[in-house]
């Protein structure tokens with residue numbers, strides 16, 4: 001997979017050089033290019049924003065630099081191919097594991113994290129005439145820009161690429177990953193020592209009885225989901241019901 005990111009804060013994407021994504025890049029599983037939007041400005045102040053038409057607070061990111069940046073990014077990619085444009089925005093569709101899976105299946109993604117009040121709408125509209133565009137939100141809170149959303153999405157997507165996660169098992173027990181625990185949050189985990197500051201590990205985990213352990217883990221996951229994400233319980237119940245129906 002090729003990933004391009006266009007941003008006015010290239011240094012914000014430094015974490016893509018380390019850990020899981022950094023290792024995937026070093027192994028050639030991921031080809032990441034970070035571009036400074038100001039490389040497509042020509043005034044002495046390298047201006048990327050201006051006041052909003054119609055008035056109102058804040059500034060809007062000008063269309064010209066973005067248009068030229070996307071032209072250049074597409075020009076640098078595989079001949080005849082276009083990326084999927086991923087536009088991080090609070091007004092986008094929710095970023096979910098399902099959407100991460102969908103995007104992990106694309107060969108080329110270009111992320112356009114914005115600052116200020118956002119990007120002139122004509123940039124997205126013009127891009128949509130020549131490439132798939134998906135506007136994505138990582139949640140309902142106020143951020144200064146979309147770069148942190150890119151870090152979230154790239155990590156969630158990269159770990160789904162073949163060979164990136166060493167232990168394939170790691171996918172199975174993820175929260176929200178498909179399978180028996182789908183839609184349930186992860187339960188508590190423990191490792192050595194068996195006692196730490198007077199706190200012991202639940203006996204069932206030391207029992208060696210894998211059936212009991214699996215049941216206990218499902219119970220713990222359900223309890224945690226009920227407490228923290230009751231909205232997911234209904235989805236899980238339907239999924240379990242649907243699975244029984246299909247197996248009947």
Ligand SMILES: Nc1ccc2ncsc2c1
Pocket residue numbers: 088089090136137138139140141142143144145146149
């Ligand atoms: N403030 C905010 C919230 C969510 C989000 N997702 C992508 S960019 C963004 C910005």
